[in-house]
Amino acid sequence: MKRLSFTGGVYPVKRKELVKHKEIEELPVPKKVVIPLNQHIGAPCDPKVEVNDQVKIGQVVGDTDKFVSSPVHASISGKVISIKDMPHPVLGKCLAIIIEGDGKSEWVEKKPLKDWTAESPNVLRNRIREAGIVGLGGAAFPTHVKLSPPKDKPIDTVILNGAECEPYLTCDYRIMLEDTGSVITGLKIIMKILGARHAYIGIEDDKIDAIRKVKGMIDDGNIKVIALKAKYPQGAEKQLIKTILNREVPSLGLPFDVGVLVQNVGTSASITRAIMDGEPLISRVITVTGKGVTKPKNLRVRIGTLFSDVISFCGGLTREPGKIIMGGPMMGLAQFTTNIPVIKGTSGIIVFERDEVEILKETPCIKCGKCVDVCPMRLLPSVLGTLSANGRFKEAENYGVLDCIECGCCSFVCPAKRHLIQYIKLAKAEITAMKKAAS
Numbered sequence: 001m002k003r004l005s006f007t008g009g010v011y012p013v014k015r016k017e018l019v020k021h022k023e024i025e026e027l028p029v030p031k032k033v034v035i036p037l038n039q040h041i042g043a044p045c046d047p048k049v050e051v052n053d054q055v056k057i058g059q060v061v062g063d064t065d066k067f068v069s070s071p072v073h074a075s076i077s078g079k080v081i082s083i084k085d086m087p088h089p090v091l092g093k094c095l096a097i098i099i100e101g102d103g104k105s106e107w108v109e110k111k112p113l114k115d116w117t118a119e120s121p122n123v124l125r126n127r128i129r130e131a132g133i134v135g136l137g138g139a140a141f142p143t144h145v146k147l148s149p150p151k152d153k154p155i156d157t158v159i160l161n162g163a164e165c166e167p168y169l170t171c172d173y174r175i176m177l178e179d180t181g182s183v184i185t186g187l188k189i190i191m192k193i194l195g196a197r198h199a200y201i202g203i204e205d206d207k208i209d210a211i212r213k214v215k216g217m218i219d220d221g222n223i224k225v226i227a228l229k230a231k232y233p234q235g236a237e238k239q240l241i242k243t244i245l246n247r248e249v250p251s252l253g254l255p256f257d258v259g260v261l262v263q264n265v266g267t268s269a270s271i272t273r274a275i276m277d278g279e280p281l282i283s284r285v286i287t288v289t290g291k292g293v294t295k296p297k298n299l300r301v302r303i304g305t306l307f308s309d310v311i312s313f314c315g316g317l318t319r320e321p322g323k324i325i326m327g328g329p330m331m332g333l334a335q336f337t338t339n340i341p342v343i344k345g346t347s348g349i350i351v352f353e354r355d356e357v358e359i360l361k362e363t364p365c366i367k368c369g370k371c372v373d374v375c376p377m378r379l380l381p382s383v384l385g386t387l388s389a390n391g392r393f394k395e396a397e398n399y400g401v402l403d404c405i406e407c408g409c410c411s412f413v414c415p416a417k418r419h420l421i422q423y424i425k426l427a428k429a430e431i432t433a434m435k436k437a438a439s
């Protein structure tokens with residue numbers, strides 16, 4: 001089998017064996033959910049319900065007329081008991097709708113489009129927006145926006161990202177094995193909306209059974225499965241495009257600049273649910289794993305379920321945790337509490353025990369060049385880190401800091417334990433703020 005890859009990258013220990021073999025279980029309906037009004041890139045939603053309102057599953061509880069945004073829905077039926085700022089795994093704090101369950105699990109009326117092939121791209125795109133679909137790989141970019149490229153940037157090829165290159169996470173792998181048909185149908189819906197003629201599903205070669213299963217169910221000669229070398233960050237958009245199509249997204253550009261759209265396999269499956277079953281995004285599959293969790297699992301979880309409820313369903317913590325991360329260990333975010341909700345972008349919850357967590361003491365750069373060798377964007381992380389640490393953000397911009405995909409490979413290999421990714425994120429945030437202030 002020919003395996004394709006990209007320049008740079010690293011080979012972290014995968015640790016997927018903890019949970020890889022475990023089928024997706026459904027987490028019982030929680031008694032309470034916290035639905036943040038901002039779970040996506042773009043404008044936050046306004047509340048569409050009031051305290052004491054009764055809501056049904058799938059009812060819109062937050063929306064806005066801003067294009068780059070995505071509505072949020074009730075994931076359980078019950079009563080709105082509060083609308084207030086709550087802890088948020090990405091934003092720190094966010095206005096949220098808190099719903100107390102009534103145990104009835106009543107749905108709003110679903111409006112499936114069984115014969116989606118007869119529908120226009122606009123109807124399908126609107127349904128995806130109404131269903132609140134966002135990228136489930138972690139970025140949470142509204143999918144209807146991605147499916148609306150500029151008129152002068154036609155998309156000829158769709159790539160489904162089934163790489164799941166982050167260590168520990170196995171939710172996409174399980175979706176490819178257990179919900180294969182939905183992944184493929186979602187891809188066909190995306191192709192129809194965009195008028196794209198070709199599609200590829202990129203899967204790392206350490207998931208041979210997923211490659212075989214997906215390949216075996218494809219009935220369209222324009223869709224191909226590509227085996228990718230298992231290397232981090234193989235699932236990053238620009239690396240996938242380069243690897244599979246040998247097309248280079250220009251500096252500060254987007255995939256549509258080279259006629260490509262990339263979606264995650266979980267997003268594709270959720271598009272099928274939204275179109276074929278009329279179900280908005282009220283749940284997602286996550287991986288709950290790490291030595292700090294008693295029984296690691298792959299779970300389908302209602303959006304808004306608290307981390308504490310999820311961990312408790314997995315047998316609880318083994319002991320006082322050293323670190324809890326939302327997402328993968330390379331790009332995920334450390335959390336200070338479990339009193340936070342699963343949001344649309346939550347791909348996993350990883351709990352590390354104390355003896356697994358190292359406090360990294362930074363020492364001076366020894367100019368070994370390792371960070372440069374592994375940077376998949378061919379940047380100079382050591383230079384970017386130094387410029388940012390000294391507040392020389394404009395120079396960092398000239399050195400291409402905005403092209404950094406925040407993969408963390410540079411920090412991962414640095415023998416001096418330089419906090420490169422933190423410096424780089426700081427520079428990006430400062431430059432973005434300066435640009436905003438100037439506009």
Ligand code: SF4
Nearest residue numbers: 375404405407408410
């Ligand atoms: S500079 Fe950015 S893109 Fe390059 S390795 Fe570091 S985090 Fe990744």
Ligand code: SF4
Nearest residue numbers: 365366368369371414
């Ligand atoms: S890997 Fe670390 S020590 Fe080596 S050049 Fe880069 S910043 Fe310096």
